[in-house]
Amino acid sequence: MVAQAAGRVTRWATAALGRVLDRVARTEAEVGQRFPLHADPREDSWTTTRRGSWTGGFWAGQLWLRARLTGEAGHARAAADCAARLAPWAEADTVTRGLILWYGVAAGGRLGVPTPADAGTDEPARAGAERLRLTFDPAAGLLPWGTAFGDPADPVIARVDGVAGTLPLLCWAGETGAVAARRHLRTHLDLCAAPTGSRPAWQREAGRWVPRDQPPRGWSRGEAWLLLALADAAHWLDPGFARHGRELARRWADGVPPAVRDRPDGPPDTSAAAIMVVALAKLGQREAATALLAELVEGHLTGVGGLGDGCHDLTRGVATRHELVWGDYFLLLALAILTGTIPAHAV
Template sequence: MGINLKFNVQKLLAITILLGSIACDRRVPMNTSIENEYIVNQLQSTISQIPESLPNIPRNIREDGKTWRFVSYQDWTSGFWAGQLWYAYELTGKIGLRDEADRFTMQLEPLAYEPVIDHDIGFQIFNSYGHAYRLTGDTSYKEVIIAAADSLATLYNPKVGTILSWPRSVPNMDWPHHNTIIDNMINLELLFWASKNGGADSLYDIAVRHAETTMENHFRKDHTSFHVVIYDKDSGKVRKQITHQGIANESLWARGQSWAIYGYTMVYRETRDPKFLDFAQKVTDVYLDRLPDDLIPFWDFDDPKIPDAPRDASAAAVVASALYELSQYVKPQKREVYLEKANGMLNALSSSYKSGSKNSALIKHVTGHLPGGTEINTSINYADYYYLEALLKYKNYTN
């Protein structure tokens, strides 16, 4: 079938945005050549550290602040490393990065065919094989994507109307009842894409129903999100709304809200249903209203230790990427606001949140799971992935 142009254009190119709109941010524009050089140097340094034996996928910088922790293909973050390499290849055209991207993409193939262990197969396969197919047109990649979508669909519970996130016992999740986390919104893109590229039509219906059910049950009246909703697996009724990685059940966990912003922007793109565009703006606006001056959120907006609480640069990268797309769909006045915020976030990440010579990650000050005591104020591969995605969108928009 060749490269899917809809996937290419809609996800990464903003052909409807005028150059005058991007100029609403009065900060000095980034030098993309310098950014590209930094990216290549950092990625090549990481590649040089990768062990010959497994596991060999870089996930996060260890407590020493210098060395990588490596994980297997089954880790939920495994697709972000391959995705980074595909994005870096797209930004720079360096064939060596393409070869490395393909090497780490191919490692993930078993995920599409093994019994699915959680919802993150979307992160894993679509962020690796999705870009591989988009950039090469090789149909062997496409086959894996569709198989992965079918696997993800096996976690769907029609009585509830959402995909099960963790099909196993997790503390405070009332197993074996049905849990759904806000992160799952991102994985719907795999279903949408597969349904439009040779997969079953039912994949589209599952994605829409999941988005609608989540919109109904996963948010407070002010449009801030819970991290987890537990449903009765048989009746579909909500049992409780809680957090797993935020500071409290009623708090606004920054990365959770970023998944909602990105997720509902993507759902509107795929459905063109106005209710999703309206909701995307509502979950975005409450997030933007609570940001500190540099636009990089604290890991949880309600941490009483603010301003001494850790930041989460990954949430900023996710939201910056989402805003470049969301700005395409809204009225001109709001478009200017969203573009200014996206540019500000990206400028902050590029100027004050780079890892630099400290280690070979791209950005720092990322918080993974503070209540669990892991990956606090460090560098993590998904933050680097969305930082690259935001940079690529910035480059395409300004050019």
């Protein structure tokens, strides 16, 4: 199927889209008011969190996408209710609130999902974006990683997984946010995309950047996050960022990658590949995006319609061959974009 994917994308992708939407319904019935994190394929049950962690926006995001695709009022209400439960993250000290608020809260308006008047989501998303912008560190040239997940405030930490989501959220929220987003991206691009190998995490000591051990060098999901941020920057900030994105895509986007490129014998990470599909589609590289999407659907879509073979954290041995909520989200988004159901830059 991969070799013929570009010519027949609508037929097989539409079928896959239906299976993924069925999975959303099954997950919804299982998790209730909690947030899914990862599912063990041997047990077909979700590990969940009460507040959503950094991944909560991807569950609300699936519900927003379902509401847009089905047009059902009940689905819109379910998405809005889930988004409302993410509101406290607007004040959490973490740059990953960009992921949470963009994909999980602002997405309803961006997708044009009609919701009741009491379920507005633009205002809390914009307020959260402003609070995030105010954390910008001029000396470091970025928004620090933050302390919400146990990391210190000093030294300042830069992690590449704090760029995607954050960039479009800040740009959408206003001109001052866009200025911070541009510097945030530039700093991470300089730090994390060296020709000698991607380094996803750094800390600032005595005015200079020093690499951190975790996440490890060659972390493929970190590469995917940066590629997605560049694709969004080409839309929100400057078309010139597309050139950087295409250069990195030639280096990184070649089939489903191992979770850590320095460990090619380790497990794959399909969630990284799904993020890359969306980035490639946004960069206008439809043929490459379609081929990678076909590989995911053909080789990794589970019997219940989830994206299997995702790796959450190889170093700690957490959910290394699992269905991951963000993998499911980006698979659903990729299918919606490449079937022409939603515009590539809606979210």
